[in-house]
Amino acid sequence: xxxxxxxxxxxxxxxxxxxxxxxxxxxxxxxxxxxxxxxxxxxxxxxxxxxxxxxxxxxxxxxxxxxxxxxxxxxxxxxxxxxxxxxxxxxxxxxxxxxxxxxxxxxxxxxxxxxxxxxxxxxxxxxxxxxxxxxxxxxxxxxxxxxxxxxxxxxxxxxxxxxxxxxxxxxxxxxxxxxxxxxxxxxxxxxxxxxxxxxxxxxxxxxxxxxxxxxx
Numbered sequence: 001x002x003x004x005x006x007x008x009x010x011x012x013x014x015x016x017x018x019x020x021x022x023x024x025x026x027x028x029x030x031x032x033x034x035x036x037x038x039x040x041x042x043x044x045x046x047x048x049x050x051x052x053x054x055x056x057x058x059x060x061x062x063x064x065x066x067x068x069x070x071x072x073x074x075x076x077x078x079x080x081x082x083x084x085x086x087x088x089x090x091x092x093x094x095x096x097x098x099x100x101x102x103x104x105x106x107x108x109x110x111x112x113x114x115x116x117x118x119x120x121x122x123x124x125x126x127x128x129x130x131x132x133x134x135x136x137x138x139x140x141x142x143x144x145x146x147x148x149x150x151x152x153x154x155x156x157x158x159x160x161x162x163x164x165x166x167x168x169x170x171x172x173x174x175x176x177x178x179x180x181x182x183x184x185x186x187x188x189x190x191x192x193x194x195x196x197x198x199x200x201x202x203x204x205x206x207x208x209x210x211x212x213x214x215x216x
Contacts, residue, residue: 001106003073004051004064012065016056023052066098069111085128085136092119092143099147113155116144120162128166137166141173145180153184 005012008022026048028034035041054060095115099107118124119140128137141163148159160181167173 001068001073002047002050003068004054007047007051008055012068014055019052019055023048023056027052063098063101066095067102069115083124083127085131085133085140088119088124088128089136089140089143092140092147095119096143096147099150107150109151109155112147113151113159116147116159117162119144120159120166125162125165129168134170137168138170138173141166141177145177148180153187156181156184 005014008014008019008026010018010022014022027045030041030045030048032038032042032045035045054064099112128140144159144163148156151159160177163177164174167177
């Protein structure tokens with residue numbers, strides 16, 4: 001993933017005016033008109049334009065910042081909005097929106113786990129349990145289970161415990177969480193055994209080919 005902040009030489013917390021200023025300085029320095037027949041300058045100019053197009057657009061920058069954090073390229077910016085059940089649901093949905101737009105194979109599993117645990121922090125769980133809004137809590141659990149599908153089993157146990165706490169006495173939700181975890185554990189076992197099955201099948205095929213050659 002390209003680091004647009006590094007391209008423009010600015011910190012991730014840079015204000016829009018800083019972004020624009022850095023872009024103008026670099027655009028002038030690497031503009032093709034000032035660097036004729038210079039392929040390196042031309043490539044740098046394109047990178048600068050791409051970085052500015054992303055960081056100068058608030059919506060694109062927000063998505064990029066989430067992707068950058070999920071890939072372990074930086075720290076998560078502290079939220080400044082009031083923490084309410086509705087806000088936590090919004091954050092959960094935004095996380096899944098970001099995941100849908102990125103290559104999850106390149107994503108940092110640890111970063112995603114920490115993001116989900118941030119949403120399920122003790123303070124946030126306290127807010128959710130205090131409001132006791134069953135509809136919102138259910139929606140948050142569904143969003144976090146959806147995001148957790150991207151994680152390997154070793155990153156799920158702590159999340160599972162906190163989801164069960166949020167589900168409280170809702171047996172239907174607790175069963176959904178249990179079913180999800182059982183499904184992921186079965187998948188993990190299958191993935192661990194898969195190389196052995198491949199080896200076994202390969203050996204059997206070799207044996208069959210050996211005897212077939214003997215008979216013919």
